Amino acid sequence: MASQKLGHIFTKIVFKLLRTNLFYIVLTIIFLGFGKPFIYGQSVPKKNTSNKVSTQDQNTNSNASAKKNDTIKVKSILEGKVKYRAKKYEKFDQKKKLITLHDQAELYYLDYELKAGVIVFDYEKNEVYAGRLKDSMGNYTQIPYFKQGSSVIEPDSIRFNYKTKKALVWNSRTSQQELNIKAHLSKKENDSVYFMKGARLTTAKDIEDPEYFFYVRKMKFVPGKKVVIGTTNMYIENVPTPIALPFAFFPITEKSHSGIIPPSYGQNNTRGYALQNGGYYFALSDKYDLEVLGDYYTNGSYATRFQSSYANRYKYNGSINIRFENLINSERGYPDYSKTKIYNIQWSHTKDAKSNPNSRFSASVNLGSSQYFQQSINLANIGSTLNNTMSSSVSYSKTFNCVPQVNFSLAATHSQNTNTKQINMTLPTFQGSVDRIYPFVPKNGIKKGFIKNINLQYSVRGENQMQTTDDYFFKKEMFDNARSGFQHTIPLSTNFKIFKHFSVSSSFNYNEVWALQTIKRSMDFATYKVVDTKVNGFDSYRTYSVSNSVGTTIYGTFNFGKDKKIQSIRHVMRPAISHTYVPGYAKYYDSYESDRIYAKATGLPVESIYTQYSRFEGSIGGAPNKYYSNNIGFSLSNTFEAKVRDKDSTKTEPKKIMLLNNFNLSTSYDATADSLRWSPMRLSGGTLLFKQKMNVNFAATLDPYALNKAKTGRINTFNIDEGGSLFRMTAANMTINYTLASSKDDKKKKNVQGSKNGGREDDLFGSNDELNTPKDSDTKSEEDDDGFSGFYNAKIPWDLNLAYSITCSNNFNERKIASNSLMISANTDLTPKWKIGVSTGYDFVRKGVTFTQIRLNRDLLSWNMSFNWNPFGTNSYWGFFIGIKAGVLKDIKWDKRTQPDRTLR
Known part of the structure; x- marks a missing residue:
């Protein structure tokens, strides 16, 4: 009886015809009322009066192989319902208070979840046992799976007391x-x-x-x-x-915690031994943090870095990176001893557009010492080393949704040349504008014709411009040389069609400049240098200009027959003629005595030797034109497309191919100039070849005028009149980019890590990664190996990038090749885990190899290993890295690299 289920227990009662005898009736009542406390019948009572076990939802399935899902509740022993099921059998022993489940057993109680081959639930001892099963081969299967809350354990066997x-x-x-x-x-x-x-x-x-x-x-x-x-x-x-x-x-x-970041050991040939990248991490809150890192070298050089990331979901996110380094070369007392302080500040901020669609704030800052990326003791960013510009922009803009719409913005910009150390900065720049207004458009909103298309706008721009160098950045001298002003612009324009096929546009532009500083120029005859004296005070000037243009599109098709390989060629031309008139504003020009010695030597009066200048030079709008101009421009753009018979005979339609994406010509004629009225013709074009794998672009400048006999300048005589050709080519350049790959799916993703510090987004200049170490995302996981199962696929993925550039200079018939270089980048996967890449090039003018890098990477499953080598050049170095991918053990690594052999500038 104890080994059977409750639902399968039946009590057989044999009913006999009762005699009308009082003795038997009384005996039956006593037996039923006081004899046995439990009687089990075929029908389960609606309410069980037992104080030990009550069964609920006992369902019997006639199919023995079907899973059973039972629920029991034991009063005074268990704290909740117990749900269980098993594939082979479920055994409930009431006397021993055991539930035994066998084969694919599952048990659910409170917040516990248990799955195993065998489960024994002893609710008298408050214990659960779980273990594995052996299959027909003798192997263990159905390993227990125990889950409590978010914690999961998968043991071979478990014994658990849910009370203690x-x-x-x-x-x-x-x-x-x-x-x-x-x-x-x-x-x-x-x-x-x-x-x-x-x-x-x-x-x-x-x-x-x-x-x-x-x-x-x-x-x-x-x-x-x-x-x-x-x-x-x-x-x-x-x-x-x-x-x-x-x-x-x-x-x-899952939450960040503050803690110490242990340093790593390093060595530098010129600065000694070092402890690098050690510091402290501050987990300030869920929205922002701070990481303080530092380096120290035994010769006294040190570096500090402050890095912080912040984010507010659905509002904004960003990061700040401040770096400072005190560099000491050699030892005090030696002739090559030097001490340099360099710094770099990076800040990026992005505002979620959904937080407030009418206002935007963004920041992208990269400023600091011009030589930071060339001299930093703990940075080997090749892309940044080769880049010679740094730029920054911080802006806020707001839109007022009225009619017409009004926009305004405030911004601070910065541009820095790391070679010349020249810095141009605007702090701040204010811009405001009123949306385009069509005063003659009727209520139905249809804009058609000359009058209805007349529209006007208004915009204002105010700037505080500063120009300085590294030595005076954010010092008093920088602000003393600032120039401020406002520029107001009101363009009035319209467009319409004439003769159905010609598009005409006409505009009148009014410009007004307010300058808060002007200049007064003079000659210092003691040193013979031009001196500009700054004049503070409000000054202004007003100008206007008129421009018109007319253009059309011409289509031409040359048919050769459907039986030909080239069936037809389509030529699309877009000619345009423009006219611009700008009055002269000589009244805004002054003069200064420029060459007294020349006047005495030639016998001319001193008063007659003067040079004109505008006091508005360097202002926000620049100086107005001194002489009026009446300029006529000509331009012609062309595209050539062909229809060719498809090699696939099953296709009935011809295939379209592009012969020339663009072929453009442009020049202009100044009717008011006293000589050299025609400007040089600019020619440019481009096309794609070899199934769009090769991109070819070319450009040339053609001058119609001849040179003087000394070949030092142009003369007002056409080149053809001097016995030459119609045009004289003064400059030309061509670039070719060719990409080959084993297949389209095998093309490598370009590394953009270095672009935030100013590197190329491709790998023609090598890896742009700041530390040249592989990231977690650089290596495929085991699941991405395309089902690799012991034998390597004969198909090895690879890609090859070629870039060729040539520039010719012929301004004075020197016929000189200014630049001529070829760059190559190749990558391949030798095996699913081995990757190798090479970037190099050759300069045919300087006759030398350009920047060269060899990259090797090995995916070691949980580890990454890489080796980068720049064998020669000013940035020659090598670096080796091996480390664990997972972030929790990222400090377990070995990173050995040499500092590039750089020349301090």
């Missing part, structure tokens, strides 16, 4: 973020503390056969908080290494 919260676990397997743990014996003390013995810690995905692990003899594990370990040895491929720790602490949490 204690448990014994054999060969437990658990994952905490990136850390996988397997322990021979684990003891669960309570809901939040585990003690483990003989544990393995690793970030490898295969916990049973990891490529590396840390063997821990004793460990305390608090899920979601921390792991504290005792004596630990590192094993690689199950081979012990001499790397050992007496103890260690691993914080495991």
Whole structure:
């Protein structure tokens, strides 16, 4: 009886015809009322009066192979309902108070979830047992899966007391973020503390056969908080290494915590030994943090870095990076001793457009010492080293949704040339505008014709311009040389069509400039230098100009027949003629005595030797035109397209190919000039060849005028009249970019990491990564190996990028090739885990190899290994890196690299 289920227990009662005898009636009543406290029948009573066990939802399925899902509730013993099911059988023993489940067993109680091959639930002792099953081959299957809240354990077997919260676990397997743990014996003390013995810690995905692990003899594990370990040895491929720790602490949490960042050891040939990238991490809040890092060298050089990231969901996010370095070369007292201070500030900020559609704030700042990226002691960013500009912009704009719409913005901009150390800055720049107004458009809103298309706008721009160098950046001299002013612009324009095919546009532009500083120019005859004296005070000037243009589109098709390989060629021409009239404003020009010595030598009166200038030179709007101009411009753009017979005979329609994407010609004629009225003709074009793999662009400048006999300048005589050609080519250039790859899917993704510090987005100049070390996303995971199963696919993915550039200079018939270079970048996957890349080039003018880099990367599953080598040049160096990918163990690495052999400037 005890080995059967409650629902299968039946009490057989044989009914006989009762005699009308009082004795038997009384005996039956006594037996039924006081004889046995439990009687089981075929019908389950609606209410069970038992104070021990009550069964609910007992469903019997006639199919023995179907799963059963039962729920029981034991009063005064269990704290909630117990749900269970199993594939093979479910056994409920009321006397022993045991529930036994076999084969694909599942048990759910409170917040516990247990799945295993065998489960025994002893609700009298408040214990649960779970273990594995053996299959027909003798292998263990159905490993227990135990989950409480968010904590998951997968042991070989488990014994758990749900009252005391204690448990014994054999060969437990658990994952905490990136850390996988397997322990021979684990003891669960309570809901939040585990003690483990003989544990393995690793970030490898295969916990049973990891490529590396840390063997821990004793460990305390608090899920979601921390792991504290005792004596630990590192094993690689199950081979012990001499790397050992007496103890260690691993914080495991989804929230950031403040803590010390241990430094790494380094060495520099000129500055000695060093501790690098050590400091402290401040977890200030969920919205922002701060990381303080530093380097120190034994010769006294040091560096500090402050890095902070911040974010407010659906509002904004950004980061700040401030770097300062005090560099000491050689030793005090030696002739090559020097001391330099360099810095760099980077700030990026992005505002979520959904937070407020009518206002925007953004920042992209990169400023500092011009030589920072060339001299930094802890930075090897090749892209930034080769770049010679830094720029910044911080702006705020707002839109007022009225009729007409009004916009305004405030911005601060910065542009810095790292070669000349010249800095141009605007602090601030104000811009305001009123949206376009059509005063003659009727209520139906149709704009058609000359009158109805008349529109006008208004815009104002105010700037405070400063020009300085590194030495005076943000010092008094920088602000003393500032120039401020406003520029107002009102364009009035319209457009219409004539003769159905010609588009005409006409505009009248009014411009007014307010200057808060002007200049007064004079000649210092003691030194013979021009001196500009700054004059503070309000001054202004007003100008206007008129422009008109007319253009059309002409289509031409040349048919050769459908039986030809080239069936037709389509030529599209877009000619345009423009006219611009700008009056002269000589009244805004003054003069100064410029050359007294020349006047005395020639016998001319001193008063007649003067040079004119405008006091508005350098203002926000620049100086107005001194002489009026009446300029007529001509331009012609062309595109050529062909229809060719498709090689695929099953296709009936011809294939379209582009012969020339563009072929443009432009020139102008100044009717008011006294000589050289025609400007040089500018010719440019481009096309795609070889199935759009080769991009070819070319440009040339053609001058119609001849040179003087000394070949030092142009004369007002056409070149053809001097016995030459119609045009004289003064400059030409061509660029060719060619990309080859094993297939379209094998093309490499370009590295854009260095672009934030000013590098190229391709790899023609090598890797742009700041430390030239691989990131987690650089290497494919095991699941991305296209089902690799022991034999390498004969198809090796590769790509090849070629870039060729040539520039010719012929202004004075020197026929000189100014630049002529070829750059090559190649990448390939030798195996699914080995990647190699090469970037190099050759300069045919200087006859030397350009920047060269060799890149090698090995995916070691849980590890990454890379080697970068720049064999020669001013940036020659090599770097080797090997480290664990996972962020929780990112400090376990070896990074060895030499500083580039740079010349301090």
